[in-house]
Amino acid sequence: EVQLVDSGGGLVKPGGSLRLSCAASGFTFSDYTMNWLRQTPGRGLEWVSSISSRGTNTYYADSVKGRFTISRDNAKNSLYLQMNSLRAEDTAVYFCARDPHRRFDLWGQGTRVTVSS
Amino acid sequence: QSALTQPASVSGSPGQSITISCTGTINDIGIYNFVSWYQQHPGKGPKLMIYDVYSRPSGVSNRFSGSKSGNTASLTISGLQADDEADYFCSSYTTNSTRVFGGGTKLTVL
Numbered sequence: 001e002v003q004l005v006d007s008g009g010g011l012v013k014p015g016g017s018l019r020l021s022c023a024a025s026g027f028t029f030s031d032y033t034m035n036w037l038r039q040t041p042g043r044g045l046e047w048v049s050s051i052s053s054r055g056t057n058t059y060y061a062d063s064v065k066g067r068f069t070i071s072r073d074n075a076k077n078s079l080y081l082q083m084n085s086l087r088a089e090d091t092a093v094y095f096c097a098r099d100p101h102r103r104f105d106l107w108g109q110g111t112r113v114t115v116s117s
Numbered sequence: 118q119s120a121l122t123q124p125a126s127v128s129g130s131p132g133q134s135i136t137i138s139c140t141g142t143i144n145d146i147g148i149y150n151f152v153s154w155y156q157q158h159p160g161k162g163p164k165l166m167i168y169d170v171y172s173r174p175s176g177v178s179n180r181f182s183g184s185k186s187g188n189t190a191s192l193t194i195s196g197l198q199a200d201d202e203a204d205y206f207c208s209s210y211t212t213n214s215t216r217v218f219g220g221g222t223k224l225t226v227l
Binding site: 107 | 169
């Protein structure tokens, strides 16, 4: 089955760190650019970061630049998001998503991140 | 505040058609045909329904169609069914090489 499974979310204090993971199956993971997006009731959906198919190019939203790092392991069919210096406004449901070209054609189920003291 | 503007809610009866609008600017919808639409049921990840303004992924019903005029894109759902009840989001590529989303529209099937 073609799917993405997000994991790693949880409750963390402001200034803390968390690492999200996304396990891909059912397709050739190394062929695709991959993304992280997040969703909150107040701000809606927001693109967070993307990484090229071989991992050579990475891009970040201004709101997370310098704090978050996207990476991938094509041998393990996995995508990661290392989140440091977390803030209350980073509280959201985070999704990984596949990107064949200017669209997100496959999404994970989401993992919830709560930043609170 | 989202970069793209959608109505907060729309409704229709089974069998009817509805249209959801998505208004952006010359820097996103107005200049690119990289507009996509997503359906999201509660507690689930979004599902791609339309991409590149008009195209449907394999497996998506032809009751879903997309269009664009100027800075506004639209999603039309014909022959409404109960399972169409969900949130719908539009998205566009931008001149900053990023993606922007609409705030979402809640579709209620009466």
